[in-house]
Amino acid sequence: MPRPAPYSFLFKPAAAAGLVGLADLMLFDHEIGWTLGLAALAFPLTALALQPALGRNRLALAALLAACAFALVQVERPTLVGLLLFWTCLCVAVLAPRAGRADDVWRWAQRLAFLGICSPLAPWLDLVRLEKARKRAGPRRRIRDVLLVLILPIVGGAMFLSLFAAANPLIESAVENLRLPEIDAPRALFWILGLIAAWAILRPRTRRKWLPLPEGLGTLPGVSAASVTLSLLVFNALFALQNGLDLAFLWSGAPLPAGVTLAEYAHRGAYPLIATALLAGLFVLVALQPGSPTAEAPLIRRLVVLWIVQNIFLVASTALRTLDYIEAYSLTRLRIAALIWMGLVALGLALICWRLMRGKSAAWLIGTNAAALGAVLAACSLVDLGAVAAHWNVRHAREVGGRGTALDVCYLRGLGPAALVSLAELERRPLPAGLADRIAWARDEAFEALARDQSSWRAWTFRGARRLTRTEALVAQTSPRSPLPGPRDCDGRLLPDRVPAAPAAPQPLTSQPRP
Structure with a gap:
C-alpha cells in the first residue's frame, strides 16, 4: 500500500x-x-x-x-x-x-x-x-521550546498588569470585569x-x-466415547419426555391437569427451555469436535443428530408457548425480540449439526452465525417493532371481537408515535363509549407529540411525516370525537375525583409542513 x-x-x-x-x-x-x-x-x-x-x-x-x-x-x-x-x-x-x-x-x-x-x-x-x-x-x-519562549512575557506582563491595576482604578475595574x-x-x-x-x-x-481461533480443546478429562454415548442416551430420553409433554398439551390442544392454566404452562417454560437448548449446543461444540474420536463414531453421530433435532423441536415448542401467551394476552416489543432470538437459536443448532456432519471449521460456524445475526439486525433496523405490536394488539383485542385480552391503552400510549396509525384505525370501529374516549385521548397525545417533533427541522423524519399524513387521512374519513377534559391515569381513565366538562367540538388534525 x-x-x-x-x-x-x-x-x-x-x-x-x-x-x-x-x-x-x-x-x-x-x-x-x-x-x-x-x-x-x-x-x-x-x-x-x-x-x-x-x-x-x-x-x-x-x-x-x-x-x-x-x-x-x-x-x-x-x-x-x-x-x-x-x-x-x-x-x-x-x-x-x-x-x-x-x-x-x-x-x-x-x-x-x-x-x-x-x-x-x-x-x-x-x-x-x-x-x-x-x-x-x-x-x-x-512545542516545548515554544512554551519556554512564552513563559517570560506572560509572567512579566501579568506582574506589571497587577501593579498598574493597583495604581489605576480604571484598569482595576476593567480587570475585575474580565471573566473566563x-x-x-x-x-x-x-x-x-x-x-x-x-x-x-x-x-x-x-x-x-492476532489470537488464533482454537479448532479444538483437546481431550477433556472424563470425556470418552463411552461417556458421550451414555450422556447422549440420557439426554435424548429426557428431551423426549419434555417434547412428548409439549406434543400432548401444546401442539394437540389437550386439556391441562387441574390447577394448571395454559398461560402458566406457556410462560414458565419459555426462557429455561431456551437456556437448555443453548447448553445442548455448547455440549456438542465442546465434546464432539470435528475429527475427534467421539465425533467419528457412527452411533454417537446418530445420537447427536437425533438430539439436535429434539433441541430444534424444543425451541419450536418454546416459540409456540410464546405465541399462545401472546394470543391470550398481548404482543410487545420484548416478545417479538424473544421470538426472533428463538429463531436464531434454532438456526445456530442446525448449523452446529451441519458443522459436525460435514467437518466444517470453527471459523465457518462463527462466520455463518455472524452473517445471520447481521441480517436479522439489519431487518430490525428497518422495521418498527413497536408499530408491529400496536397493529396486532388493536386487531386482536377483546373489544373488537378478537381472542386476546382487553386492550392495554397504557402500553399503546407508551409506544408513542409508533402506535398512532393503529389508534386512528381503531377509532373507525364501533367501540364502547368509555373505550372510544380513552382511544381518542391516546391518539391525541401521540399525534401532538409527533407533530411537535416534525415541526422541528432537526427532529423531522420521513417515517414521521408519513405517519402524520396517514393519520390525517384516516381521521378525515371519520368523525373523531374529542376526549373529555380532565386528568387521567396511564390507561386513559378519568380520575374519579374530577367531574369532566362538556366535550369540546372536534378539532381538525393538522401537522407542520415538511421542511
Whole structure:
C-alpha cells in the first residue's frame, strides 16, 4: 500500500473538528431526527476523501456503501440498532486496507475490539509520534521550546498588569470585569467523545498479530466415547419426555391437569427451555469436535443428530408457548425480540449439526452465525417493532371481537408515535363509549407529540411525516370525537375525583409542513 503524503496528517485534525462541529450543530441538546443520518453520512464521505486507499479496496468500498446505506436509514427513522450497524461497517471500511484478504470473522472481531480499546489513547499516541518526528526533522522548533519562549512575557506582563491595576482604578475595574468563558461540561464531553470517534475513523489503529481461533480443546478429562454415548442416551430420553409433554398439551390442544392454566404452562417454560437448548449446543461444540474420536463414531453421530433435532423441536415448542401467551394476552416489543432470538437459536443448532456432519471449521460456524445475526439486525433496523405490536394488539383485542385480552391503552400510549396509525384505525370501529374516549385521548397525545417533533427541522423524519399524513387521512374519513377534559391515569381513565366538562367540538388534525 503506498505511503500517504506527508501533509495528509495535517488535514485530519481539521476534518475531525469539522465532523464534531457538524454533529454538535445537528444533534447536541436537540431531539434526534433525520439530522442523525446527515451527520453520520459525513463520516464515511470524509474518510474516503482523506484515505484514497479505501476506494481501491473492494471490502472497504463495500463496507463504505453499507455504512452510507445505514446512515440513510437514520434519515428514515433513527434507531440504535441501525446506528451500531453503521458504525461497525464504517470501522470495517477504514480497517480493510490493512487487513488480509482471507481474514475470518474471529480475526475481524479482534481487530474491531482493538480499535475500540485503543481509540481513546490514539490522539495522544499520535501526538507523541508527531513530537518524535519533529525531533528528527532538525532545526524546527519543538512545542516545548515554544512554551519556554512564552513563559517570560506572560509572567512579566501579568506582574506589571497587577501593579498598574493597583495604581489605576480604571484598569482595576476593567480587570475585575474580565471573566473566563464558562465551560459547558456536557458539550465539552460531547466534543471529547466526538473527536475520539472521528480520530478513530481518520487514523485507525490496528496490529499484525492476532489470537488464533482454537479448532479444538483437546481431550477433556472424563470425556470418552463411552461417556458421550451414555450422556447422549440420557439426554435424548429426557428431551423426549419434555417434547412428548409439549406434543400432548401444546401442539394437540389437550386439556391441562387441574390447577394448571395454559398461560402458566406457556410462560414458565419459555426462557429455561431456551437456556437448555443453548447448553445442548455448547455440549456438542465442546465434546464432539470435528475429527475427534467421539465425533467419528457412527452411533454417537446418530445420537447427536437425533438430539439436535429434539433441541430444534424444543425451541419450536418454546416459540409456540410464546405465541399462545401472546394470543391470550398481548404482543410487545420484548416478545417479538424473544421470538426472533428463538429463531436464531434454532438456526445456530442446525448449523452446529451441519458443522459436525460435514467437518466444517470453527471459523465457518462463527462466520455463518455472524452473517445471520447481521441480517436479522439489519431487518430490525428497518422495521418498527413497536408499530408491529400496536397493529396486532388493536386487531386482536377483546373489544373488537378478537381472542386476546382487553386492550392495554397504557402500553399503546407508551409506544408513542409508533402506535398512532393503529389508534386512528381503531377509532373507525364501533367501540364502547368509555373505550372510544380513552382511544381518542391516546391518539391525541401521540399525534401532538409527533407533530411537535416534525415541526422541528432537526427532529423531522420521513417515517414521521408519513405517519402524520396517514393519520390525517384516516381521521378525515371519520368523525373523531374529542376526549373529555380532565386528568387521567396511564390507561386513559378519568380520575374519579374530577367531574369532566362538556366535550369540546372536534378539532381538525393538522401537522407542520415538511421542511
